[in-house]
Amino acid sequence: MAVEEATPLEGLKAELRKESRRAHLNFADLKSGGYIKQTQKDLFTVRLRCPGGRVTTEQMRVASEIAERYGRGTVHLTVRQSIEVPYVHHADFPAVQEMLKGVDWSIATCGPRVRVPTACAGCEYNPNGLGDTQGLCREVDRRFFGTPTGHHKFKISFSGCPIDCFRTREMDLGFQAMVGPRLDEAACNGCTLCVQACEDKALVMQAKLPVRDDSKCNNCGDCIKVCPIDAMLPRQRGWLVRVGGRHGKHPLFAYEVARYVSDEQVFVLIERALAWYRENAEGRERLGAAIQRLGLNRFIDEAIRPTGVEVIDNEADRRPYWTGGNFYDRAAA
């Protein structure tokens, strides 16, 4: 890209351009992340802010323009739904910022902060969806993006059903939509479709009516969705809350701490969990490590119970939401 055999005047102009770019460089922006140093000298990967993996076609055009002009013509799709543009020279950061501003967009974050939340399609058009994951994800990003934790990263995600494509078990704070069914016994005609639909065998026919074993139900709502005459109905809807999960070098499965949490309570819980983390964690430990060290019950009592949500505080009630596989160590809290 360097201009070969530049005239002295052009060379001077290029130098001046470089200088003015340096002057415009905002080091605070640089520190808050979003620009990630590459192995190549002076080159950075620009991480774009894509909450829930949603970007407009206009934004996509700008991302590709940035990649063509300042990168090497490729973008990278990250595991947490971001678009990254690799091979950007730090001198071009101000120009990149300007282009992003033009479509009301910005870079993401890294370091010890609340990261951009991730989310599945949710109930908007996915037939399995039980909650508005995209709507909540957008709002959580608006309210909490980049909040410093004082310790380490803080990841939040939303899954619209128990299939949990967005791996709420591996997040510092994960929210999974859930629905509790109830049967209108007078309306039920005993067709057994709900029993057939239940993958967890939580329903069995007794005296021509489906009877539910709560300890097996994982609140997916399949029985409600299949019932041809709407005799199986939603009793309660909300979010299952998981805390303390992580992937990385030392993966940890999250703990289920509350259920049927409302949209508004989601924001309250994020605030409380963040405050508890800030106050109680040591050094660069993640929320899950702090909970392991100080005890799950203490975390629940201090951060969750005061909010008035429906707390899950025993292993029996957690059982329907995990299978206790052999990979993760569920050390007793």
Next chain:
Amino acid sequence: MTARRLEQNASAGVPEVPLVDCRGVACPTNFVLVKLALEELDPGGVLDVLLDEGQPMRNVPRSVKEDGHRVVTVEPQEDGSFRLRIRCGA
């Protein structure tokens, strides 16, 4: 394919009810077959479908409902499959 699978139901004294045999047909092809057969009916018309247990019984009745039709009866068959009567919606 639909025509081949559409047979007259000669067994239960309701010879006018068409039958779609989806046994051995995987999702979502089984649902497409049912959908095509339902398109041949007027609203209120009925159709019988044979479905395997497992994924077909989990998916097809739900999709039928989402499309605005109604499963009226469900009868377990001797071979482990299920016979569903579906009433065509709008």
